[in-house]
Amino acid sequence: MSNPIKNPLYKLSTTLKQGLRHPQKKLLLLGFIVLGIATLGVKQELVKAQEAKITNQQITYVNNWQNASFPVENFQGYTSPFGPRGGGFHYGLDLAAPLGSYIRSWWTGKVVEVWEDRRCGTGIIIQSGYWEHVYCHVQGSVETRNGRRYLIDRGGGIMLLQGQVLPAGSRIARVGMTGRTSGPHLHWGLKYGGRWVDPGLILREMYAQQNRQLSRLERR
Numbered sequence: 001m002s003n004p005i006k007n008p009l010y011k012l013s014t015t016l017k018q019g020l021r022h023p024q025k026k027l028l029l030l031g032f033i034v035l036g037i038a039t040l041g042v043k044q045e046l047v048k049a050q051e052a053k054i055t056n057q058q059i060t061y062v063n064n065w066q067n068a069s070f071p072v073e074n075f076q077g078y079t080s081p082f083g084p085r086g087g088g089f090h091y092g093l094d095l096a097a098p099l100g101s102y103i104r105s106w107w108t109g110k111v112v113e114v115w116e117d118r119r120c121g122t123g124i125i126i127q128s129g130y131w132e133h134v135y136c137h138v139q140g141s142v143e144t145r146n147g148r149r150y151l152i153d154r155g156g157g158i159m160l161l162q163g164q165v166l167p168a169g170s171r172i173a174r175v176g177m178t179g180r181t182s183g184p185h186l187h188w189g190l191k192y193g194g195r196w197v198d199p200g201l202i203l204r205e206m207y208a209q210q211n212r213q214l215s216r217l218e219r220r
Contacts, residue, residue, distance in 0.1 A: 065206040066213050067108075069169035071135070072186045074101040079185055082198040092134065092189035093199040099184040100156065103173040106133045106188075111164045111172075114151040116142050120187070121179020124151060124160065124172060134189035139176030 072095050080094040109128030116122050120136035140153030149162040156174040166172065175184050190197045 065202070065209045067168055068206050069104045069106055070203075070206075071095065071106045071133075071188050072097045072101060072103050072175065074098050078200075079183075082196075082200060091196045092136070092187045093203075094185045094187050096183070096185045097175045099175060099177065100139070101175045101184075102156070102171045103135055103138060103175060103186055105166045105168055105170045105172050106190075107131060108168045109133070109166065111160060111162050111166065114142050114149055114160060114162050117179065119180050121181065122151065122173075122176065123179075126166065126172075130193050132191040134187075134191070135173060136187035136189070137176055137179050137181050137185065138173035139178065140173065 074097045076096040076098070078093060079096045080090055082093050083090060105126055107126070107128040109126040109131070111124060112127045112132075113125040114123070120134075122136075122138045122140055122142065124135040124138065126133050126135075138151070138153070139156060140151050140158060143150050143152050151158065151160040151162075151173065153159075153174055158171070158173055160172055175186055177184055181187075188199055190199045190202060
């Protein structure tokens, strides 16, 4: 068995916890983000749709990813990547987690739509500037009250208003099995300027930036 102190992920997680004790070192990183992004594998071949022509360099400079949040708690693994699947194309990344695990807003933004359909089930779209982040198969249902649309999950204490503005890392829903799904997971999609982007590409850049920030904190 390897010594956990020598494990870079253990070291990163420990430094993260220390950094969060200081207000001036806010990273909005949670412990689960380290496990989540690391398992993507740096050597994995990225599959890009023709309509998602955005380069690594563009993504690097589009945003400072240090304030972004990993989108699901109790993460267990990636079950389906972005790219061709069967006879079609999978426009997102599937993240497995136990039923009822909380889902967090990846980025600060406005809830532009909550809806229900047979494929996505109960879904959410949040807009953050040029970015749109899509969350599918969540628990709860969409209800209209006094002309306003809400996603309501009573068991999870969630009442999400369409039009509401949320900070990154906010709990917005729980992992469910609504729509077309064979097991509990979050289908997470990303669009930039109306074009689908591989979420795995974004997660790796997030991890790289936040890892560099943690390294700087260690040297202080």
